[in-house]
Amino acid sequence: MADAINTETKKFLCVSCPVGCALTVSVQGTKVIKAEGNTCKLGLKYAENEAANPLRTFTSTVRVDGASLPVCPVRSRTPLPLAKMFDVTREVAKLHAVAPVKMGQVLINDVCGTGTDIVASRSLG
Ligand code: SF4
Numbered sequence: 001m002a003d004a005i006n007t008e009t010k011k012f013l014c015v016s017c018p019v020g021c022a023l024t025v026s027v028q029g030t031k032v033i034k035a036e037g038n039t040c041k042l043g044l045k046y047a048e049n050e051a052a053n054p055l056r057t058f059t060s061t062v063r064v065d066g067a068s069l070p071v072c073p074v075r076s077r078t079p080l081p082l083a084k085m086f087d088v089t090r091e092v093a094k095l096h097a098v099a100p101v102k103m104g105q106v107l108i109n110d111v112c113g114t115g116t117d118i119v120a121s122r123s124l125g
Helices: 041-052 082-093
Strands: 007-013 022-028 031-036 059-065 071-076 096-098 106-108 118-120
Touching: 007 041, 022 041, 031 041, 059 082
Parallel strands: 059 096
Antiparallel strands: 007 022, 022 031, 059 071, 071 118, 106 118
């Protein structure tokens, strides 16, 4: 009975492939106890990750001094915890890069202790 009280129903859109299955997931804490709507095992894995520690690739732009364009697109090298997105956004907003910038260049190392870097998505001379 206590388990039923602590069970939450969540809806996710699986983005593991272009099909985009709509998942309905029963969650207790961070544990998936039932998933519906997935048509393969990847959907269940996606739901488990979303329930336990959702990750997203961060994308934004940073100001670049002395470049041909005023800003450079950036992204996280790997997906980072969704819960850290606001912290990362604030940190990236403070950044002023200096030209030249090379695609893949690390602009912030281990951003906000997430274990991933913010890198330039293009080169700017
Ligand atoms: S559940 Fe499987 S088929 Fe559906 S979107 Fe996810 S990966 Fe694709």
